[in-house]
Amino acid sequence: MDALHLTLYVAGDTPRSRQAMANLERICVEHFGGRAKCATVDVLLDPEVADTERILTTPTLIRESPTPRRRVTGDLSDAQRVLAALGFSPYPSPQNP
Amino acid sequence: MNPSASQNIRPETVAKVRTGIPGFDSISEGGLPRARATLIAGTAGSAKTVFAVHYLAAGITQADEPGVFVTFEDSVADVRKNMLGFGWDIARWEKEGKWAFVDAAPDAEGPIAIVGDYDLGGLLARIEHAVKKIGAKRVSLDSLNALFVQFKDHAMLRAELFRITSTLKRMGVTVVFTGERIDEYGDVTRHGIEEFVADNVVILRNSLEEERRRRTVEILKMRGTTHQRGEFPFTLSSREGIIVIPLSQIQLTQSSSTVRITSGVKELDRMCGGGFFRDSVILASGASGTGKTLLVTQFMSGGFKAKERSLLFAFEESKDQLFRNAAAWGMDFAGMEQKERLMVVNRYPHAMAMEDHLVEMQQIIDDFKPNRVAVDSLSALERVSSLRGFREFVISLTSTLKQKETAGLFTSTSPSLLGGTSVTEKHISTLTDSIILLRYVESFGTMRRALVVLKMRGSQHDDAIREYTIDGKGMHIGDRLSAITGVLSGHTTFEGE
Known part of the structure; x- marks a missing residue:
């Protein structure tokens, strides 16, 4: 399997952006054990990239690889639904055995 | 600012x-x-x-x-x-x-x-x-x-x-x-x-x-x-x-020019007090065959002779037919077109919406810059339009012509052969500066034709109802039909009857 590569697009340093970043970090640690490569892009600082990626809503999380690409928008508050939307069958996590 | x-x-x-x-x-x-x-x-x-x-x-x-x-x-x-x-x-x-x-x-x-x-x-x-x-x-x-x-x-x-x-x-x-x-x-x-x-x-x-x-x-x-x-x-x-x-925003100003132009028919110029005004709009109404298209043809030809540019929008007859008719009356449309002082535009009335006709006509007028414009006939356009759309069309076209100090001759076909008014003239007569009626007159077993200038804004005009004939040289207006009454209504009676 290709390396898991996720990019999170946020708009500025807002509570919602921080919420999404924290939720993503938790998902990466708990479900992928650090095997996922995660990047964050602030569309206010890098609008050209937002344009190329056609970002409408923020926060938006894109699974860059493995392809096909998948998108989830929102503050990622529900880990199980985020994983399902990214195309992973929910991992049994220590919190939810 | x-x-x-x-x-x-x-x-x-x-x-x-x-x-x-x-x-x-x-x-x-x-x-x-x-x-x-x-x-x-x-x-x-x-x-x-x-x-x-x-x-x-x-x-x-x-x-x-x-x-x-x-x-x-x-x-x-x-x-x-x-x-x-x-x-x-x-x-x-x-x-x-x-x-x-x-x-x-x-x-x-x-x-x-x-x-x-x-x-x-x-x-x-x-x-x-x-x-x-x-x-x-x-x-x-x-x-x-x-x-x-x-x-x-x-x-x-x-x-x-x-x-x-x-x-x-x-x-x-x-x-x-x-x-x-x-x-x-x-x-x-x-x-x-x-x-x-x-x-x-x-x-x-x-x-x-x-x-x-x-x-x-x-x-x-x-x-x-x-x-x-x-x-x-x-x-x-x-x-x-x-x-x-x-x-x-369209302002329908009355004709303000005192410059006269020829109608293309000498006797008609005289009846109008010396010709049409340069920025006036004239409605010619008559039954089928009374000579409306002839009037238009002479109007175009009169413009050519006066070194003007003439534009004809034809909604009833084909270009070939119009050119043939003109030739039969001794007028060379092809030659005028070659010298680029005449333009004939043929359109099917039902091919476009009224607004589209209007815009296209305005664009052609803008491009060709005519001194005189004829529309033959308005009735053909009216048949494919709503009443409101038709009135708006006439108002806009009239206003375009007036702004450009261009003379306009519109024809309208009356539905009955003898007397009566056309729907067109009922709806737009107030918008035009002059009205010319062409009528058939039944008289002791023959059909004669009579013409009257009903209205001539800003000028005296001849109010006689005159007989006219059509031959190989066009229209000839003659004497007052003094012995006949009821020409306009279509119920002619003869004095001494």
């Missing part, structure tokens, strides 16, 4: 941006309020997207103002391709840094999953960036409904759209956005966008009227400033995009 704004006596607090859309700046009394947001609402197929694109295109070509187009529905490639048909080369403007797209059309990657709270921060950042990058003064967003279909959190959408328009307004950008309506005469938009976002509301309609499509534009509200009220017809021209016909 716009110098035309100083014409208002009342100080205008809301500055306006001239859109450059023909006729719209007239009905909006100067354009769209600057740094405000205007909703363009309409049903499917009402030309909302054309309006949104035209607004930016006119900004680039007429005001040197760059524009950003945010598309929520059509793909960027489709917008570029579709608008080429109106002569708008968007790709070139993009290269020149005058036009920028923000592509917000539904993603090819499929519907986006939603987990938790979100907003349109990404979209706002991209629009702001595009505006700054090219120094845009105008932004069009088309159409917001696609957003409401894609995202179910409508409260969030309204708040975000408010944030986007507020940001743009603060940047001094004048915003146009489109929204879809369900009914021509129902709620302004499907999702009630206008209450949250729009300072101004413009409605585009494409309604069925007497089985014909009729496009109109109405300015519903314009906060803090004045505008014309009611619906104004508009048309889509492949040359210019949207063309609004600003009826109430």
